[in-house]
Amino acid sequence: MPREKIVAALKIRDRSSPHYLKSECIVYLIRETRANNDERYFDELFRELMRRIDASLPRVVGERANGSENVHAAAARDHITGKFIGNLVEDRSSPGSWLDYYEVMFADAIAGLRTTYMYRARRDSARNEPIAADDETNEPSLAVERAVGSFDIKKELLSEDPIYRSRLIAAIRNLPDKHRRVIELTMTEMPIDSSDDSVMTIRKMIGVKSEKTVRNRRDEAHRMLREALSIGDHND
Incomplete structure (x- = not known):
């Protein structure tokens, strides 16, 4: 497809449309921009890809909400976004396998990051708790072990x-x-x-x-x- 048609297709939100571009396709296309200097084309692909990632991330309910799960969600969103952008930058400077999974199973890759970083956000929150030993084994708690080394x-x-x-x-x-x-x-x-x-x-x-x-x-x-x-x- 000519690039102008690809850019137009990025605006299609109806997944049942025959012209809807799957996220895996967008990952493939944005990786292919390594070979050219068309910044406008890259920006269009990047903007839509980040919109789809944002739509898949944990929700933060209200800007002033400060419940623990809301704080965890906000932290996870930041880490996931940063993780993907970091992988994209690495892939553009030194092509490797970092984005391969996104190009094959985009939703599953994002879901994996969501699970991982929500888990890490809760773990990091637990690091602020007093250091304690397991009641049965008298060994350091799992949260403490995860926080060191x-x-x-x-x-x-x-x-x-x-x-x-x-x-x-x-x-x-x-x-x-x-x-x-x-x-x-x-x-x-x-x-x-x-x-x-x-x-x-x-x-x-x-x-x-x-x-x-x-x-x-x-x-x-x-x-x-x-x-x-x-x-x-x-x-x-």
Whole structure:
């Protein structure tokens, strides 16, 4: 289709229309703009894509509403939007696989982010609670364990140092299979576990019974990556 017809089709909201452009199509088209400098065309695609993402995000009820779920929704909206834009910028500067899932199953990809970031918003809120031990095991609570020792691999992969990025990629590839698998799934934004049986989780994907097993493998993988990259003190 000529670009002017594509831009016109972006205005069609009726999904039953034969001229309606599916979101997967828009992701494909916006990725293809890497090869040209037509800023107006890119802006039209980007504006419509962000409108559709916005329509899929958790609702914030009223500008002055301050209930906990409303605060969580607002935080999740900001993170999801930033996440997608970051992936888009990365894809335009260095084409990779970050947007592949959006191009195949857009709604499912956004739904996965929505589940993940609502979970994280609630988790981050829990970090403000007093540190406590589990009543039965006397071990640190799950909320506390989740709040420490994080290593944002996807952020590290955006480092401006190409040598560091190459070392990190090589370190991930050299992880033992069971640790590498957890890291790879974590990078897809898949939740570790969920009380909703319909949600696919890392625990289910790797076939273990306990969420703690997943977290232990993740933390051990982070330790091995830090050691490989000479980050921090590894004797703690």
